[in-house]
Amino acid sequence: MPSPFDLYELLGLSPSATPEQIQQAYRAAARKLHPDVNTTPGATEFFLQIQEAYEVLSHPERRRLYDQQRIKAHPSIPHLDIDLQFSRRAIAPLDEPQILYTLLIIKALQPSTQPRLSSPLNLALALDTSTSMNGKRLNIVKATALELIHQLQPGDTLSLITFNDRAEVVLSGLGPAELRRAENKILSLMTSGGTEIFQGLKTAFEEVRAHAAGHSIHHIVLITDGHTYGDEEKCLRLAKTASGRKIGITCLGIGGKWNDKLLDQIASLTGGACLYVYHPEDMRDLLTRKIRNLKQTLVKDLQFSFNEPPHVRLKHAYRLTPEFAPLESDSPLLFGPLAANTTQRILLEFQIKPLPAGINKCLLLDGELSYHHTREGTVYTHPLALTVDVNPEAVASAPPPAIAKALASLNLYRMQEDAYDALEEGRYNEAREKLKNLSTRLLAQGKVDLANMVASEAARVETGRSGDENVTKQIRFGTRALLTSGDLE
Amino acid sequence: MLQCPHCHHEEMIGTLYCSQCGAALYETADTAAISTEQWKKELASATPAQPFPQPPPQERDAIAALVLLDQRREAAFFLQNNRSYTVGRGSEGQSVLPDVDLSPYQGYELGVSRMHAMIRLAEGRIYIKDLASSNGTRLNGKYLSPHAEHTLKHGDVLTLGKLKLQVVERNRE
Numbered sequence: 001m002p003s004p005f006d007l008y009e010l011l012g013l014s015p016s017a018t019p020e021q022i023q024q025a026y027r028a029a030a031r032k033l034h035p036d037v038n039t040t041p042g043a044t045e046f047f048l049q050i051q052e053a054y055e056v057l058s059h060p061e062r063r064r065l066y067d068q069q070r071i072k073a074h075p076s077i078p079h080l081d082i083d084l085q086f087s088r089r090a091i092a093p094l095d096e097p098q099i100l101y102t103l104l105i106i107k108a109l110q111p112s113t114q115p116r117l118s119s120p121l122n123l124a125l126a127l128d129t130s131t132s133m134n135g136k137r138l139n140i141v142k143a144t145a146l147e148l149i150h151q152l153q154p155g156d157t158l159s160l161i162t163f164n165d166r167a168e169v170v171l172s173g174l175g176p177a178e179l180r181r182a183e184n185k186i187l188s189l190m191t192s193g194g195t196e197i198f199q200g201l202k203t204a205f206e207e208v209r210a211h212a213a214g215h216s217i218h219h220i221v222l223i224t225d226g227h228t229y230g231d232e233e234k235c236l237r238l239a240k241t242a243s244g245r246k247i248g249i250t251c252l253g254i255g256g257k258w259n260d261k262l263l264d265q266i267a268s269l270t271g272g273a274c275l276y277v278y279h280p281e282d283m284r285d286l287l288t289r290k291i292r293n294l295k296q297t298l299v300k301d302l303q304f305s306f307n308e309p310p311h312v313r314l315k316h317a318y319r320l321t322p323e324f325a326p327l328e329s330d331s332p333l334l335f336g337p338l339a340a341n342t343t344q345r346i347l348l349e350f351q352i353k354p355l356p357a358g359i360n361k362c363l364l365l366d367g368e369l370s371y372h373h374t375r376e377g378t379v380y381t382h383p384l385a386l387t388v389d390v391n392p393e394a395v396a397s398a399p400p401p402a403i404a405k406a407l408a409s410l411n412l413y414r415m416q417e418d419a420y421d422a423l424e425e426g427r428y429n430e431a432r433e434k435l436k437n438l439s440t441r442l443l444a445q446g447k448v449d450l451a452n453m454v455a456s457e458a459a460r461v462e463t464g465r466s467g468d469e470n471v472t473k474q475i476r477f478g479t480r481a482l483l484t485s486g487d488l489e
Numbered sequence: 490m491l492q493c494p495h496c497h498h499e500e501m502i503g504t505l506y507c508s509q510c511g512a513a514l515y516e517t518a519d520t521a522a523i524s525t526e527q528w529k530k531e532l533a534s535a536t537p538a539q540p541f542p543q544p545p546p547q548e549r550d551a552i553a554a555l556v557l558l559d560q561r562r563e564a565a566f567f568l569q570n571n572r573s574y575t576v577g578r579g580s581e582g583q584s585v586l587p588d589v590d591l592s593p594y595q596g597y598e599l600g601v602s603r604m605h606a607m608i609r610l611a612e613g614r615i616y617i618k619d620l621a622s623s624n625g626t627r628l629n630g631k632y633l634s635p636h637a638e639h640t641l642k643h644g645d646v647l648t649l650g651k652l653k654l655q656v657v658e659r660n661r662e
Binding site for chain 2: 087088091094096097098099100101351398399403404407408411412414415418433434436437438439440441443444445446448458
């Protein structure tokens with residue numbers, strides 16, 4: 001079993017090091033890290049790793065075998081362009097915990113000589129037809145569904161599921177020509193009853209599974225405007241199952257009265273995203289863009305399975321672009337599908353425990369990046385290890401502009417999350433102060449309307465009036481939008 | 490641990506932005522700090538109200554003005570009814586400039602924050618709110634608590650960091 005570390009990196013050597021250099025590097029490291037002299041927690045573990053590295057590299061035959069393996073394990077990843085940026089070039093070994101941010105920028109490369117990609121889609125549209133959707137909302141949803149049908153191409157299939165207290169399959173896995181003949185079924189949709197998301201999601205899941213042909217993109221689009229009650233856990237379990245079957249879920253919430261935290265989680269569990277529809281009219285744009293991107297998927301099921309070394313904790317993970325989503329920070333991180341020549345930006349926040357003196361590399365995450373290449377129909381797996389230099393002389397330096405900019409906006413989103421969490425837990429003063437501070441920061445970014453909205457929320461908290469879910473959602477998704485707006489690219 | 494220079498909240502080393510107030514925790518060319526010694530030397534003294542300056546045509550409806558109190562130069566910012574104005578200091582690379590930009594009047598050297606205060610006019614009345622600025626806002630020498638709105642009247646002197654502005658209402662001419 002090869003060590004996850006690059007053995008040369010571990011000893012601070014280049015792969016062309018001479019046997020003498022290897023011996024010198026080992027002795028220097030061992031002197032510093034030997035359990036007899038270094039009692040810092042974690043030092044022994046590093047010592048053992050270094051010892052193992054030395055045993056392999058000092059033995060000519062074992063080194064030759066290792067070199068062969070190493071070259072095989074580190075080819076450049078063929079379809080992806082990966083760039084890694086760290087908030088600091090090197091970290092100092094400290095006797096207290098510290099934070100490090102990493103920006104992972106992944107671009108799916110498609111040679112310009114290849115024709116434009118068009119992956120077959122296996123879609124299910126789950127529409128909330130509860131009473132609250134009646135009128136304008138339902139009319140716009142109908143118009144959007146009809147438009148979506150015209151966007152589909154031969155080879156694509158669509159199922160239409162409506163749900164309120166129960167779910168119904170209106171159209172089951174039809175191709176574009178059959179769908180056009182069935183347009184009157186969409187036009188005659190009616191509303192009644194309440195919103196039970198699990199029913200809709202489960203039926204959509206079954207439809208997608210029933211029409212899953214080998215290499216198509218399986219995706220559920222859930223459109224709702226209401227709270228679901230009592231079936232949250234079941235929804236989350238289903239999302240996990242869907243993810244295991246490589247089915248992505250996109251959630252669209254209309255208006256103010258839907259459970260954004262739940263829909264966020266459902267989407268994140270499958271590598272999808274949750275989008276907020278303030279004006280029902282915006283839905284058309286959101287959905288047509290979504291379908292276009294899905295059709296151009298070059299790699300799907302992009303994910304990073306990893307081990308956390310004992311001295312590191314991945315505290316938070318976010319996909320910043322193309323669609324913002326808070327990611328579940330456990331292995332595997334699900335990044336979702338990636339369209340040809342588009343870029344995904346993932347921000348990782350690490351908490352690093354106190355480090356022993358004498359080491360010069362710190363492993364952050366070690367694992368495998370895997371994806372399904374839609375054109376080739378093959379799954380690729382590549383080792384990916386994130387390490388940062390450790391240097392006692394490391395001084396605080398300004399972070400790279402891309403990280404500084406991303407975090408400046410992400411921090412505003414998080415202040416808002418913290419403020420509402422505090423509010424929910426009855427810490428009113430904290431919530432009010434955070435909202436006031438957030439308002440000032442938003443003003444400084446020129447987001448006057450959002451700043452005013454946040455300021456009036458602070459005033460509302462002060463007087464103890466109850467909130468308006470519409471406002472909460474506008475603030476929550478308004479601060480998210482700061483991250484996806486073009487000037488961050 | 491790191492302490493936020495702005496609100497003294499504690500964060501782990503390596504954190505880039507304060508989770509409490511949103512301030513950057515790494516070196517940036519932000520507001521110049523002014524020592525408290527300098528502040529103490531400055532005592533509030535009543536300043537007679539300046540005459541209302543001649544507004545340019547586009548500001549002919551202005552009901553009040555902020556007049557710069559600086560012996561070396563003259564400047565005035567006009568305020569219209571039922572509008573809000575951000576007051577601060579524009580700087581290079583900043584995408585959004587405050588409505589009242591004090592950078593040409595030594596805003597940086599005098600300790601004006603990028604978004605220092607907000608002035609609001611409603612129904613003929615004028616209000617000010619300090620936006621948790623680094624060096625604070627004083628009204629006739631007294632510090633304003635951040636984010637709280639105060640009413641302004643003719644002749645009031647505002648001190649942003651060390652930069653002074655006087656409120657002049659038009660109908661007092």
